Amino acid sequence: MVADAAPSKLAAERPDAAFGLQIRAWLARRLEAVAIPVGAALLGFLLFGLFLAALGKSPLQLVEIVWRGGFGSPFALGNSLQRAAPLLFAALCVALPARLGLVVIGGEGAIVLGGLAAAAAAQPLAGLPAALAVPLMAGAAALTGAVWIGAVGWLQAFRNVNATIASLLLSYIAIALANHLIEGPLRDPASLNKPSTLPVGDAFMLGPMPMIGVHWGLGCGILACVIAYVLMDRTTLGFAARIAGGNVRAAQIQGLPVGRLIVGFTALGGAFAALAGYFEVAAVQGTANGTLAAGYGYTGILVAFLARQNPLAIVPVACLLGGIEASSGLIQRRMQLPDATVLVLEGLLFLVVLLSETLYGRFKLFNPHLWAEKRAAASATPVPA
Amino acid sequence: MAQLPFTRRRLLGTAALVGLGSVARSQAQAATPLTVGFIYVGPKDDYGYNQAHAQAAKALKGLSGVEITEEERVPETNAVEKTMESMINLDGATLLFPTSFGYYSPYLLAEARKNPKIQFRHCGGLWTEKDPPNAGSYFGYIAQGQYLNGIVAAYATKSKKVGFVAAKPIPQVLNNVNAFLLGARSVDPSITCQVIFTGEWSLAVKEAEATNALVDGGADVITCHVDSPKVVVETAARRGAFVCGYHVDQSPLAPQKYLTGAEWNWLPIYKDAIAAMQAGKVPAHFVRGGLADGYVTMSPYGPAVSDGARRNADAVKAAMLKGGYEIIKGPLKDNAGREVLPAGKAYPEKAAEMETTNYLVDGVRGSV
Numbered sequence: 010m011v012a013d014a015a016p017s018k019l020a021a022e023r024p025d026a027a028f029g030l031q032i033r034a035w036l037a038r039r040l041e042a043v044a045i046p047v048g049a050a051l052l053g054f055l056l057f058g059l060f061l062a063a064l065g066k067s068p069l070q071l072v073e074i075v076w077r078g079g080f081g082s083p084f085a086l087g088n089s090l091q092r093a094a095p096l097l098f099a100a101l102c103v104a105l106p107a108r109l110g111l112v113v114i115g116g117e118g119a120i121v122l123g124g125l126a127a128a129a130a131a132q133p134l135a136g137l138p139a140a141l142a143v144p145l146m147a148g149a150a151a152l153t154g155a156v157w158i159g160a161v162g163w164l165q166a167f168r169n170v171n172a173t174i175a176s177l178l179l180s181y182i183a184i185a186l187a188n189h190l191i192e193g194p195l196r197d198p199a200s201l202n203k204p205s206t207l208p209v210g211d212a213f214m215l216g217p218m219p220m221i222g223v224h225w226g227l228g229c230g231i232l233a234c235v236i237a238y239v240l241m242d243r244t245t246l247g248f249a250a251r252i253a254g255g256n257v258r259a260a261q262i263q264g265l266p267v268g269r270l271i272v273g274f275t276a277l278g279g280a281f282a283a284l285a286g287y288f289e290v291a292a293v294q295g296t297a298n299g300t301l302a303a304g305y306g307y308t309g310i311l312v313a314f315l316a317r318q319n320p321l322a323i324v325p326v327a328c329l330l331g332g333i334e335a336s337s338g339l340i341q342r343r344m345q346l347p348d349a350t351v352l353v354l355e356g357l358l359f360l361v362v363l364l365s366e367t368l369y370g371r372f373k374l375f376n377p378h379l380w381a382e383k384r385a386a387a388s389a390t391p392v393p394a
Numbered sequence: 395m396a397q398l399p400f401t402r403r404r405l406l407g408t409a410a411l412v413g414l415g416s417v418a419r420s421q422a423q424a425a426t427p428l429t430v431g432f433i434y435v436g437p438k439d440d441y442g443y444n445q446a447h448a449q450a451a452k453a454l455k456g457l458s459g460v461e462i463t464e465e466e467r468v469p470e471t472n473a474v475e476k477t478m479e480s481m482i483n484l485d486g487a488t489l490l491f492p493t494s495f496g497y498y499s500p501y502l503l504a505e506a507r508k509n510p511k512i513q514f515r516h517c518g519g520l521w522t523e524k525d526p527p528n529a530g531s532y533f534g535y536i537a538q539g540q541y542l543n544g545i546v547a548a549y550a551t552k553s554k555k556v557g558f559v560a561a562k563p564i565p566q567v568l569n570n571v572n573a574f575l576l577g578a579r580s581v582d583p584s585i586t587c588q589v590i591f592t593g594e595w596s597l598a599v600k601e602a603e604a605t606n607a608l609v610d611g612g613a614d615v616i617t618c619h620v621d622s623p624k625v626v627v628e629t630a631a632r633r634g635a636f637v638c639g640y641h642v643d644q645s646p647l648a649p650q651k652y653l654t655g656a657e658w659n660w661l662p663i664y665k666d667a668i669a670a671m672q673a674g675k676v677p678a679h680f681v682r683g684g685l686a687d688g689y690v691t692m693s694p695y696g697p698a699v700s701d702g703a704r705r706n707a708d709a710v711k712a713a714m715l716k717g718g719y720e721i722i723k724g725p726l727k728d729n730a731g732r733e734v735l736p737a738g739k740a741y742p743e744k745a746a747e748m749e750t751t752n753y754l755v756d757g758v759r760g761s762v
Contacts, residue, residue, distance in 0.1 A: 088476045188593055202564045203496055293472045300470040338465045338477050348467040
């Protein structure tokens with residue numbers, strides 16, 4: 010767009026450099042989107058290293074432990090991927106609304122209600138073939154999450170209620186509602202000291218994925234990220250959503266249905282989050298209970314921001330976060346550090362990546378229009394920006 | 395995991411290198427220390443449930459031939475499976491104590507089936523004959539401690555109202571609420587107990603709100619059953635109420651206002667299991683006990699406890715130490731007026747009926 014204008018003008022003056030310059034400009038812009046967050050993450054690790062050194066612990070040992078605990082063996086990798094699975098869905102619930110300019114932080118509630126809906130749906134479906142019941146359970150979860158987070162979008166779009174606050178408060182309500190149902194009407198009378206719903210039954214449970222031994226939530230989560238990316242970055246619908254996120258007035262003047270876009274994409278985000286709850290019930294626990302509120306929704310916020318709300322970037326970031334969490338046990342056991350150490354690391358990463366947002370467009374290396382400005386200044390012919 | 399045998403061998407190799415020098419585990423069984431893993435759902439220093447276990451684990455560190463490996467704040471999700479596997483594969487643990495109630499099903503059961511040579515003992519009493527033979531459970535009858543708390547509270551209260559901050563209305567918690575009130579009523583039948591359920595095991599803000607609400611409602615002795623009583627104890631003491639502790643000794647948090655407390659003592663259970671392992675035997679599958687077995691103890695009396703209270707509580711404690719003490723005795727009604735037990739009937743601590751309590755006894759204000 011604006012950035013393209015300068016090099017193409019330059020290229021028009023010097024046709025020989027045209028192709029090479031365009032490639033470089035394209036590459037530079039792509040590189041910026043990777044280099045700044047990666048650089049910020051490295052800085053975060055560096056700061057954490059200083060923190061550890063101040064405590065008298067070895068930062069290098071930490072690197073070694075994170076590698077060994079999170080990535081260095083098939084067991085470690087499986088451990089990381091298992092923890093990444095729910096984060097993929099949870100992060101989408103933040104990333105999709107974020108592209109429309111909404112900060113939704115209440116994904117936890119959709120996860121809990123999604124899991125509960127799946128467990129509740131399993132009861133009337135008992136006896137049906139799994140091929141029919143499994144998608145129905147997942148559908149019940151997704152629908153519940155879509156309604157819950159879609160309501161946040163509706164409140165924002167049509168009642169001007171701040172989505173951040175509405176989603177957080179609705180999340181508390183969701184968890185309270187789920188607890189009430191799990192401890193009341195939906196309680197399995199046999200679950201005495203840990204109130205839970207009736208088990209969904211082995212027939213409706215999902216096995217592990219072949220080869221890696223992690224449940225299907227991982228594969229479906231990656232697929233969801235790809236679908237979300239295509240929808241957001243490769244379709245007119247996604248384009249319209251991004252316009253609405255960039256400038257609501259401009260989008261309205263263009264005649265875009267901003268309200269419906271907001272409700273639609275928040276609902277989609279909620280449906281994805283609810284699927285995290287579905288897999289927690291149908292692939293892990295076999296029943297819905299209080300542990301559905303395990304904090305995935307909150308870690309998902311971190312993942313989405315680290316991924317800069319890009320659905321494709323969510324996949325590696327979730328795996329990284331999963332790896333850090335997987336190695337937290339070894340950090341405790343080998344370095345005699347409290348569990349909160351990992352929270353400090355995650356907090357530092359979050360802070361540094363947020364701060365790095367201000368760096369976009371400032372490095373000449375990544376910004377073709379800055380190259381052009383310099384050349385233009387040299388030849389004393391100002392280029393209109 | 396299809397590639398598990400390969401993985402486990404490799405990881406055991408790593409464990410041998412890291413922890414045990416270059417000696418292969420199988421060749422040096424006698425010289426190899428027994429590695430025992432402890433897993434906690436919250437922080438080890440929570441002045442509560444987790445600290446009670448961590449305290450015992452710490453005491454084990456002095457034993458010869460025993461290595462302790464610990465992990466705190468492990469959620470009741472499949473993360474705990476990975477922690478167990480990691481302790482087995484990387485630390486060489488052969489005896490595991492995953493202490494939180496929610497670890498048992500399906501996580502501990504799955505790991506016990508996957509690792510038949512590893513012993514798993516779980517806190518909470520869920521194990522039955524149908525479960526894997528390398529699993530087991532242990533628990534204590536701590537309602538006895540709450541009964542003694544109630545006796546001491548009865549001498550301290552002036553308003554004749556005591557308060558209880560409870561997590562969830564489940565049998566174990568209800569037994570404690572009932573025991574606290576019955577203990578108090580054994581001294582003065584006019585005492586009532588208001589209970590507030592917070593709905594979560596650990597929710598500091600609600601626990602503080604509940605404590606304040608109880609004190610506002612006139613209660614002047616407060617006790618609780620939440621994972622970490624720290625907030626309740628500190629808030630109650632700040633408001634001028636007396637406190638009875640739970641899980642561990644909380645007297646450092648409120649030295650003047652702390653009366654006494656019901657504490658866990660898991661050390662004998664852990665020592666017995668370790669001794670069995672070292673003797674090449676399988677640790678007991680189902681261990682339960684109370685004051686008489688040393689699994690439950692009482693905090694030392696605080697400065698505000700009168701001589702009369704001490705004498706009464708000590709006498710009942712002496713009776714409890716003989717075993718078979720009946721807290722739930724007929725005639726007894728619940729607080730909705732329904733009969734729990736007719737005259738002449740009673741439940742001793744080991745009665746199966748105590749596992750399914752779903753009522754609050756007459757005198758407790760609140761509902762399940």
